[in-house]
Amino acid sequence: MKRPKLKKASKRMTCHKRYKIQKKVREHHRKLRKEAKKRGRKKPRKDPGVPNSAPFKEALLREAELRKQQLEELKQQQKLDRQNERNKKRKLETDPDVKLSNTEPVTEELGQRKAKKAKTSKQNPKRLYCQELKKVIEASDVVLEVLDARDPLGCRCPQVEEAIIRGGQKKLVLVLNKSDLVPKENLENWLSYLNKELPTVVFKASTQQKDKRKRIKLVKVKKKAALSKSEVCVGKQGLWKLLEGFQKTSGKAIHVGVIGFPNVGKSSVINSLKQEQICSVGVSMGLTRCMQLVPLDKQITIIDSPCFIVSPLNSAPALALRSPASIEVVRPLEAASAILSQADAQQVVLKFTVPVFTNSLEFFTSFAQRRGLHQKGGSPNVEGAAKVLWSEWTGAFLGYYCHPPASWTPPPHFNESIVTDMKWGFDLEELEKNNAHSIQAIKSPHLASSILFQSSGLTNGVIDENDIPEELLKQKKQKQEQESYEDVKMDQGIVDEEGDDESLAMSPAEEACETLSEKSRADKQSAPSFVLDKMTEEEDDVYDFSTDYV
Ligand SMILES: Nc1nc2c(ncn2[C@@H]2O[C@H](COP(=O)(O)OP(=O)(O)OP(=O)(O)O)[C@@H](O)[C@H]2O)c(=O)[nH]1
Missing domain, CATH: 1.10.1580 (Conserved Hypothetical Protein Ylqf; Chain: A; domain 2)
Structure with a gap:
């Protein structure tokens, strides 16, 4: 059956509605024109094109087409460049090593930093230790030389003490640490011996749980948690009061450097004063590698330092x-x-x-x-x-002791005036009382259960990085290389007379170096060489002399 055809909807409407629609459209167009006017951007005019009557119309059109193409290519190229740049940036952010290979202004600085770091890592660590130690001494008003009570004389370094005295206006105080490992009578003897020279504080630092041998159950202590009560520190009050008293006398905030040979307990003394595990402590020798500032209170700042470098001339x-x-x-x-x-x-x-x-x-x-x-x-x-x-x-557990010398003779770098100078500004009476109290409080081993040890006396150290044996060898090698280079130049006849004079004449510094290296060689032959024989040979190859020697 044929479907009836649907009647088309009529478009007829009331005049009121039609006029209303027309009005709305006009209003809308007006609004658009107004906005376009405000934006100041008119509709781009339509290109009328080249009129047909124009001569060379085809050539002009071709030229225009070519220009359009070039513009497109340029845009494409710029887009690619921008993309590459973005990729590079992303790479730099994710991979720090790539940073240095790129030669942008930022990376240049980073490159310099890396080069410096590489140089430092290549540098002889002893050199760094010396530099850090010098910095600590320079920055300090009071220097605490920490001594292991088991061998106090062996822990004193005349070269460092001399440098402190030469520094002027600096005070040197001895801290007799690890007093819990020597018999009481021996501790008293040492105290009266050292007191003749410098203010001396009896001390027993609180030791870390992890240092106790394996049979003691390890207890995880949070980094900044207070130390346990069993690890009591003795002598803290005496040392604190001594420093406080000096600070009040001097009338300004003071810096206190803590120095000493490895494992004497420098970091432990600081941790005990601060009552926090702020400096790293351990049984391995030479743990502290650079100076560390620890504010004790508003007026006193403690500085931890790396250990002294021992001279190969020692026993x-x-x-x-x-x-x-x-x-x-x-x-x-x-x-x-x-x-x-x-x-x-x-x-x-x-x-x-x-x-x-x-x-x-x-x-x-x-x-x-x-x-x-x-x-x-x-x-x-x-x-x-x-x-x-x-x-x-x-380490921290074995008890042994040395006898102090029978009579006190001031070391060569000390005299009466220096001794009185060093004691000025300290309340020595109060210190004496506190020391007596500390000796009472310390639980010491019996004389019979301790081992008697023969001390070798003061231990020589190296304070100037140029006196480090490896450095002397390095300088000598450099000098030899320079000499051989000069010889080659002479053979070739390149050297003019002025240059010749300069190269052959030795500067005073060079002469000093030569004598030092000669001396070290001679001393080395006579000194026991169990430590340095291997070291000098091996490290000679390890370090890059051409980089270090500047
Ligand atoms: N028995 C005892 N042991 C101590 C005392 N002071 C420190 N020790 C221990 O001695 C060892 C070395 O202590 P550190 O404080 O690391 O010594 P340091 O002088 O800072 O060592 P470096 O950083 O290597 O130069 C650690 O095992 C400490 O626990 C103390 O008064 N008595």
Whole structure:
């Protein structure tokens, strides 16, 4: 059946509605024109094109087309460049290593920084230690020289003390730390001996839980949490009052540098004063590598420092005890043998419960057996035993002591006026009282259970980075290279007369270097070489001399 055709809707409407629509449209157009006028942008006029009557119409059109193409290409190129730039930036942000390979102004600075860092890392670490130590001494008003009470004289460095005295207006105070590891009577003797020279504070730093041997259960202490009550610090009040008193006398805020040989307890003393684990402490020697400022209160700021660098001219036991293992190559067996040679053999036997021994190897063999240190085949680990003894001798638990010299003679860098100068500004009476109180409070080992040790006396240190043996060798090598270069130039006949005079004449600094290096070579031959023999040969290759020598 055919579907009926649908009737088309009529467009008829009332006039009122039609006029209303027309009005609305007009209003809308008016509005658009107004907005366009406000924006100041008129509708672009339509290009009328080249009239047909124009001569060379085709050539003109071709030219226009070409220009259009060029413009398009240029736009495309700019777009690509922008994209590349964005990619590069993204790469720089994600990969710090790429930063330095790109040569933009920002990266240039970064490159310089990296070059400096690379140079520092290549630099002899001893050089850095010396530089840091000098900075600490320079910045300090009072310098605390921390001594291990088991060998106080061996922990004193005449070169550093001399530098402090030369600095003028600086005070030097001795801190007799690890007082809990020596018998009481010995501690008193040392105190009266050292007090003749410099103000001395008896101290026992609070030690970290993690330093206790494995048999003690490790307790995780939060980094800035207060130290546990069992790890009591003794002498804190005495030291604090001494510094406070000096600060009041001087009438200004003071900086207090804490210096000393490795493992004497510099960082532990600071942590005890601050009652926070603010400086890193550990059994490994030479842990602190750069200076660290620790504000004690508004007026007193403490500065932690890296340890002194030991001079190779010292005796073998001194080198064994005072060389920072982090930067010196120390052979444990030789170091431990040197230490053992200075200890009372009978007391060593009793302390470590080993049979009587005739030589160090025999001792280490029985010591290894006693401690259960064995190698793969079951033979005693002599090297391991030596390591244990060496670390115990510089660690936090072994009790041993030295006798102070029978009579007091001021060291060459001290005289009466310096002694009185150093004591000025301190309340010594109060210090004496506090020290007596500390000695009472410290739980000391018995004389019978301690080992008597023969001290080697003051330990020589290196304070100037140019006196470091490796540096002297480096300078000598440089000089030789320069000389050979001059010879080649002379052979070629390039050198003019003026240049010749300059190159052949030695500057006073060069002469000093030459004599120093000659001296160090001569001394090295006579001095025990268990530490430096290997080090000088190896590090000679490791460090880039051409970079360091500026
Ligand atoms: N028994 C005892 N041990 C201490 C005392 N003071 C420090 N120690 C321990 O000695 C070891 C070395 O202490 P540190 O404070 O790291 O010594 P340092 O002088 O700062 O060492 P470096 O940073 O290597 O130069 C640590 O195992 C401490 O626990 C103390 O008064 N008594």
